[in-house]
Amino acid sequence: MASEERYQNRIELLQGTLDMLILRTLQWGPEHGHGIGLAIRNSSEDVLQVEHGSLYPALHRLRKQGLIDAEWKMTENKQRARYYRLTPKGKKVLATEESRWNRMVEAIARVMRPATK
Amino acid sequence: MRPWHWLFRRSQEERELDEELRFHLSEEAQLRIDRGESRESAWRSARQDFGNITSAQEVTRDMWGWTALERAAQDVRFAVRMLRKNVAFTAVALAALTLGIGATTAMFSVVYSVLLKPMTFPEPERVVMLWERQPSGRNNVVQTHNFLDWRQRNRSFLNIAAYLGVPANLSGDGDPVQVPGVRVTSGFFEILGAAPLFGRTIQAADDAVGAPPVAVLSAGLWQRRFGGRTDVLGQKIRVNGVPCEIIGVMPAGFEVPSLAADLYTPMQFDLANPGRGRNYRTVARLKPGVSTSAADADMQAIAAQLAQERPEDDYRWGVNIVPLLEQTVGDSRSTLLVLLGAVAFVLLIACANVANLLLMRGSARRREMTVRMALGAGRWRLLHQLIIESLLLSVSGGLMGFALAWWGVPVIVNSLPAGFPLPRSGEIAVDYRILGFTLFLSIACGVFFGIFPVWQMNRARMNDSLRQGGRGQTASSRGIRNALVVTEIGLAVLLVIGAGLMLRSFLLLHQTDPGFRLEHLLTFRMLLVPSKYPDAPRRAAVVEQMLDRIRALPLVSSASSIHVLPMTGGNSGTGYYRLDRPTPAIGAGTGGEISVISDRYFQTMGIPLLAGRDFDARDRLNAPAVAILNKSAARQMYPDENPVGKRMNVFWSGTPDVEIVGVVADIRHDGLNVEPSPTMFLPNAQRPNSFNSLVVRTKGDPAPVVAAVKEQMHQIDPDQGAFEIRTMEQLTAQSIARPKVQATLMGVFGLVALVLACVGIYAVVSYSVEQRTREMGIRLALGAAPLSILQMVLREGLFLAGGGILAGLLAAAGLTRYLSTLLYAVRPTDTLVYASVSATLAAAALAGCYFPARRATRVDPAVVLREE
Numbered sequence: 001m002a003s004e005e006r007y008q009n010r011i012e013l014l015q016g017t018l019d020m021l022i023l024r025t026l027q028w029g030p031e032h033g034h035g036i037g038l039a040i041r042n043s044s045e046d047v048l049q050v051e052h053g054s055l056y057p058a059l060h061r062l063r064k065q066g067l068i069d070a071e072w073k074m075t076e077n078k079q080r081a082r083y084y085r086l087t088p089k090g091k092k093v094l095a096t097e098e099s100r101w102n103r104m105v106e107a108i109a110r111v112m113r114p115a116t117k
Numbered sequence: 118m119r120p121w122h123w124l125f126r127r128s129q130e131e132r133e134l135d136e137e138l139r140f141h142l143s144e145e146a147q148l149r150i151d152r153g154e155s156r157e158s159a160w161r162s163a164r165q166d167f168g169n170i171t172s173a174q175e176v177t178r179d180m181w182g183w184t185a186l187e188r189a190a191q192d193v194r195f196a197v198r199m200l201r202k203n204v205a206f207t208a209v210a211l212a213a214l215t216l217g218i219g220a221t222t223a224m225f226s227v228v229y230s231v232l233l234k235p236m237t238f239p240e241p242e243r244v245v246m247l248w249e250r251q252p253s254g255r256n257n258v259v260q261t262h263n264f265l266d267w268r269q270r271n272r273s274f275l276n277i278a279a280y281l282g283v284p285a286n287l288s289g290d291g292d293p294v295q296v297p298g299v300r301v302t303s304g305f306f307e308i309l310g311a312a313p314l315f316g317r318t319i320q321a322a323d324d325a326v327g328a329p330p331v332a333v334l335s336a337g338l339w340q341r342r343f344g345g346r347t348d349v350l351g352q353k354i355r356v357n358g359v360p361c362e363i364i365g366v367m368p369a370g371f372e373v374p375s376l377a378a379d380l381y382t383p384m385q386f387d388l389a390n391p392g393r394g395r396n397y398r399t400v401a402r403l404k405p406g407v408s409t410s411a412a413d414a415d416m417q418a419i420a421a422q423l424a425q426e427r428p429e430d431d432y433r434w435g436v437n438i439v440p441l442l443e444q445t446v447g448d449s450r451s452t453l454l455v456l457l458g459a460v461a462f463v464l465l466i467a468c469a470n471v472a473n474l475l476l477m478r479g480s481a482r483r484r485e486m487t488v489r490m491a492l493g494a495g496r497w498r499l500l501h502q503l504i505i506e507s508l509l510l511s512v513s514g515g516l517m518g519f520a521l522a523w524w525g526v527p528v529i530v531n532s533l534p535a536g537f538p539l540p541r542s543g544e545i546a547v548d549y550r551i552l553g554f555t556l557f558l559s560i561a562c563g564v565f566f567g568i569f570p571v572w573q574m575n576r577a578r579m580n581d582s583l584r585q586g587g588r589g590q591t592a593s594s595r596g597i598r599n600a601l602v603v604t605e606i607g608l609a610v611l612l613v614i615g616a617g618l619m620l621r622s623f624l625l626l627h628q629t630d631p632g633f634r635l636e637h638l639l640t641f642r643m644l645l646v647p648s649k650y651p652d653a654p655r656r657a658a659v660v661e662q663m664l665d666r667i668r669a670l671p672l673v674s675s676a677s678s679i680h681v682l683p684m685t686g687g688n689s690g691t692g693y694y695r696l697d698r699p700t701p702a703i704g705a706g707t708g709g710e711i712s713v714i715s716d717r718y719f720q721t722m723g724i725p726l727l728a729g730r731d732f733d734a735r736d737r738l739n740a741p742a743v744a745i746l747n748k749s750a751a752r753q754m755y756p757d758e759n760p761v762g763k764r765m766n767v768f769w770s771g772t773p774d775v776e777i778v779g780v781v782a783d784i785r786h787d788g789l790n791v792e793p794s795p796t797m798f799l800p801n802a803q804r805p806n807s808f809n810s811l812v813v814r815t816k817g818d819p820a821p822v823v824a825a826v827k828e829q830m831h832q833i834d835p836d837q838g839a840f841e842i843r844t845m846e847q848l849t850a851q852s853i854a855r856p857k858v859q860a861t862l863m864g865v866f867g868l869v870a871l872v873l874a875c876v877g878i879y880a881v882v883s884y885s886v887e888q889r890t891r892e893m894g895i896r897l898a899l900g901a902a903p904l905s906i907l908q909m910v911l912r913e914g915l916f917l918a919g920g921g922i923l924a925g926l927l928a929a930a931g932l933t934r935y936l937s938t939l940l941y942a943v944r945p946t947d948t949l950v951y952a953s954v955s956a957t958l959a960a961a962a963l964a965g966c967y968f969p970a971r972r973a974t975r976v977d978p979a980v981v982l983r984e985e
Binding site: 032033034035037038056072079080081082 | 133134136137138140141143144145148
């Protein structure tokens with residue numbers, strides 16, 4: 001029992017942030033799973049090492065919530081891949097998530113570096 | 118979305134997820150190859166980066182929502198596979214469950230239909246029966262005066278109706294027959310909420326004295342006598358010689374409370390001369406909003422008034438209110454509940470057995486579980502799997518059990534002898550409500566026996582068992598198994614003791630000497646048509662003429678009559694006192710049962726005359742009134758004197774003072790299980806009764822005599838029928854039918870419990886031997902004698918059996934007192950039963966252990982050691 005609980009905790013910990021990162025990445029246009037993972041890694045300058053395994057559950061979750069759409073398309077290398085795309089609803093959620101995130105970062109920053117203020 | 122959509126979606130989603138993940142890995146690998154890694158290491162690190170692929174798939178699948186269902190389906194498929202792999206295990210478990218759940222379902226359907234289901238008319242809970250309460254507290258039928266006053270003075274009931282069961286002679290077309298009839302006051306049908314099938318029921322106008330005679334038919338009589346023709350309304354039927362107009366037919370299933378009736382006629386009380394005898398049953402319907410207890414208070418106040426107004430009749434008498442359902446169910450309640458309890462214990466034993474089998478298999482499967490776990494199956498998933506397997510077993514067993522009950526209950530109910538004392542037996546049905554119960558029960562069973570393997574798995578340390586090569590048997594699981602077996606044996610002891618007590622009780626009852634000779638004795642129950650025989654001389658004469666003719670028949674050795682036959686569950690009662698002593702105060706008198714008989718009754722029955730003489734030709738209507746006492750009455754009234762020649766006063770409807778002319782031996786008149794009561798006998802020639810059953814002692818087989826006797830009766834009176842013709846042996850068997858069925862059913866349950874408990878101990882001991890084969894082998898190799906191994910195993914088994922028997926005896930000592938109302942002449946702690954049951958169980962347990970113990974001694978040390 002114990003191991004199972006720990007596992008689920010980890011997903012929950014990542015959930016909010018990872019979801020936001022995915023939405024954010026899709027803002028630039030449709031992308032497939034691998035591309036999303038790559039984009040997160042690259043734009044965070046390799047700091048955020050997304051375990052790819054957790055990417056797919058997150059994608060499915062977002063799709064279920066109606067924040068993103070999926071569509072099978074051909075890649076430039078003529079391979080079939082599932083491309084994800086923001087829905088209007090996803091865009092709205094991303095906007096609120098972003099402002100929430102910003103507020104949180106500011107708040108944390110104020111706590112962490114009170115002197116600079 | 119269409120409900121079946123997920124079936125197609127599932128495989129598609131699955132495929133797409135696979136493809137997506139494959140694509141991801143190949144992209145990732147390509148990326149690394151482009152960076153210059155070798156193909157092999159690129160793929161490896163791509164996989165590493167990804168993490169656990171299976172888990173990603175599972176977590177993703179979890180999010181599809183319907184996977185819980187889909188996973189359950191998968192588990193069920195797997196469970197079916199596992200169950201099919203272990204045919205022997207599955208067959209044993211299913212058989213035990215089918216029997217256990219089937220028997221419980223069957224018993225429950227009876228309990229539900231008889232005790233719980235509301236009766237089939239509107240607002241049955243508002244219908245009660247009103248009884249007069251004897252000074253002793255017992256219920257008594259009601260007097261006309263009291264009924265009329267109750268009806269007039271109460272403020273609690275919409276209406277009260279009186280009714281009286283009287284056989285009705287039907288004649289006219291065809292054979293004269295006597296059918297059970299009932300006379301009712303108006304309002305009777307309304308109180309019971311019963312509408313006629315067609316026509317109308319008895320109204321107030323029909324109930325007035327002098328109103329044209331009318332009759333309502335039961336559905337059964339309508340079918341039998343009139344072939345179900347709808348033109349019967351307005352036709353005349355001769356009831357007791359009087360043509361009555363048929364005004365209505367009641368629907369099938371309409372029942373008169375605590376009576377059987379085929380014909381309903383108006384009561385038509387003769388208000389000018391109501392009589393003081395107590396004869397009537399009454400039903401009443403509570404007014405809306407009036408509770409039973411409020412009605413009770415109301416009636417007690419009325420009874421107190423009446424006791425003051427008419428102390429000669431009502432001093433110390435009162436009223437009892439009994440809800441109709443309670444009245445109908447009567448004393449079958451305790452029987453049914455005891456049997457349901459017994460069958461539930463059988464089911465519990467069956468479940469404990471299955472739990473044990475599962476535990477043993479669980480131990481054997483520990484390796485499988487460990488491997489599956491090591492391969493990444495979630496622990497929760499495995500528990501899920503175990504529970505699904507248990508539920509699959511229990512629900513399959515439950516469905517088969519339901520089928521068994523569905524098929525078996527009607528067969529059993531139909532095979533009950535006519536007149537078997539089970540009320541509402543026509544309503545017993547195994548229907549969807551019972552199916553709900555069965556399913557609930559099955560799931561409860563599945564959870565019950567499924568919980569043990571789960572518990573065991575939770576406690577076992579998985580990696581340990583891998584290391585041990587799966588041979589290990591943890592102490593905890595062994596403890597559970599032993600506890601289960603001890604419980605099983607304990608329950609079996611309890612049940613077999615219950616069965617033993619009932620069996621012993623029944624045998625004692627069966628062997629009880631009724632005080633007269635049962636064989637070759639024919640009885641004809643009849644009622645003399647009151648309109649034809651309105652007065653005493655005519656009633657006395659017709660019985661005498663019939664008896665004269667019957668006695669003359671060649672196959673008849675003796676014949677007589679009595680107004681209430683023995684072994685039919687009751688007798689008339691009255692009060693009497695000695696005339697040579699001061700008149701007792703009102704309510705302080707003595708009394709007992711009373712029988713009106715023709716002469717030679719004692720000779721016909723085979724009852725010894727102890728003193729004085731039998732009634733004879735001297736005892737005519739105008740001769741001095743005489744009476745005979747039985748031994749109990751003689752001892753009650755004349756403890757140290759000879760009663761013959763003494764004079765007594767009797768209350769029995771206007772009987773003059775009587776002189777005692779004889780004393781006879783006691784018989785068990787009311788039933789084999791009822792001690793003889795003090796009884797006074799009056800001669801039919803002097804106090805002729807309308808109820809008069811003939812008793813005929815035949816020289817050989819009674820069957821051929823029936824027609825001849827009927828023929829003689831019809832020659833005297835073509836309208837006269839007999840409504841029940843039975844041999845005394847049949848009547849006696851009928852009177853002990855319930856104890857017999859109780860003992861039989863308990864016996865069956867006890868036997869099943871015994872077998873299950875033996876299987877249980879056998880399985881546990883064999884398993885333990887199997888598990889310890891290696892230990893035995895080493896012991897034998899080190900020089901242990903086979904006998905000592907045998908003893909060791911037997912000791913283990915007997916230890917379990919001893920614990921179970923002890924637990925069972927303690928439980929029995931505590932619980933069997935609930936049986937005491939069902940037992941006759943046997944105490945619930947009967948030592949003989951307890952001792953013999955303990956011995957039987959011990960012997961059975963020993964047999965259960967012996968075979969595995971023998972096997973243990975035959976272990977070949979060489980083979981065992983080589984297996985390492």
